[in-house]
Amino acid sequence: MRPLDENETTVVFEKIFKFVGNNLKNIVENPSHEGPEPEPGRYCFRLQKSRVYYVSESLVKRATNISRKSLVSLGTCIGKYTHAGSFHLTIMSLNLLAANAKHKVWLKPTSEMSFLYGNHVLKGGLGRITDSIVPGDGVVVFSMSDVPLGFGIAAKSTQDCRKLDPNGIVVLHQADIGEYLRDEDEL
């Protein structure tokens, strides 16, 4: 377990910034009340076996008692580094992203299942969409009952969405909560 170095931190922050924008500040400076200390500690990012975890400092202190080989996971895993060195956000960062998301998309109940199987979001399944979305932005996908389902990258801007035909792709799928069942081994 070690803290991220500067390049790694920039990469991770860039990826999260796509989804949360300036709320990134809130994520980094979130006060945590987990430990026995009276004043709230901070959350920090730690790297263990090419996975990046979002942990509170008090938890990190206690995790130092576990040897590197036995430590499996700590806090929330937000993503992992691939063999080639690029960083991908995984589904387990959904709670963090959903709480601070800038761009949101709501799905109709009929197309929820399709998204949960790993398909992209088509215009026909779109319920609501926040405006001022630029293609390439990170978007968090919700159901109509405001349950976060996953996240992805916007393929079209909000204006273009209105002109699309119903089978056009609006959001490219990156992660969904169905992965907890499908890719249980890889998480």
Added chain:
Amino acid sequence: MDTDMDQIYQTDVGNLLAFNPNHRFPSTPSSREELVKECVTEGTKLVQAIADTLFNFPSTESVDGPLVQLPPPTTKLPREKHLPRPKPPTKWEEFALKKEAKKDKIVSDETTDKFKRRHGYDRVNDDNDIPVIEAKASDEPGEDPFAKRLDDKKKRVGKQEKNRLQNLKTAAKAGALPSHVQLAATALPISGTKTQPQKIGKDALGDVAGLAATSTASGGKFDKKLPGEKPPKKQGKHHKYLPVVPRYGWVDEEKEQTNKVLGKLLSKHSHEILNVGKAINMYNDKKEKKKSGRSDKLKPKKDITKKKPYANKAN
């Protein structure tokens, strides 16, 4: 043009080269323009020869048209750098050329009648093994033959060392030494050479110092450095990771690092904070509302055509 002229031209299709070795000017050209014309006509013939050979090759279809694979070039281009200069033979090599002696590694020992190695541990004719040296007629009384043997050996070793240095000097003069050996050779006292020894650059010197340092057990870290000598450059990847948990009472470097990265990122995207389109729309809406003078559409509209009860002043 003419097919029999093709054989006269020498073509190297790999280099797209055609050469007419038998060209002769029919008459000395009187003016520059005539010379140019003559050259152009000859050139076109040569180019035609190349084109003919090219079109005779099997071609494959590609996006831009027929594609031909050229054969490897046949013209030999001259060498860019000089051949490596041969080292002058050392004194031993010269001697060995004359005397073709074959030296075995295992030799039979006279005293013990066994086979021992020529050099090293338990060798033939070791100085320490000789129990008795018989006195010869040429020996002076009072002279220690064992000490004499040691002296002789020392002299031989010294002579060999001198020979080695001489070999290095001659090789350095001929320019056939690699840079690190060259450095050792130039440090020798060279007297009477007119040729200036090649100056070795700063980088080469640093490399040589690094090479020498690797021969020490600690990699040259504790070697005495000359005044002005810089410490060796770090080689290879160096990762300095921050401590996992910030040390008690010390500055939290990780926090600083995250804040720095955060600041950079936010400032880079700070131009996106203002949504220009939205701002323009809001501004235009405000302006229109001001113009029409109606702040709220829900307020009852004033009807100008409706006449007031006291308007009729005629009464």
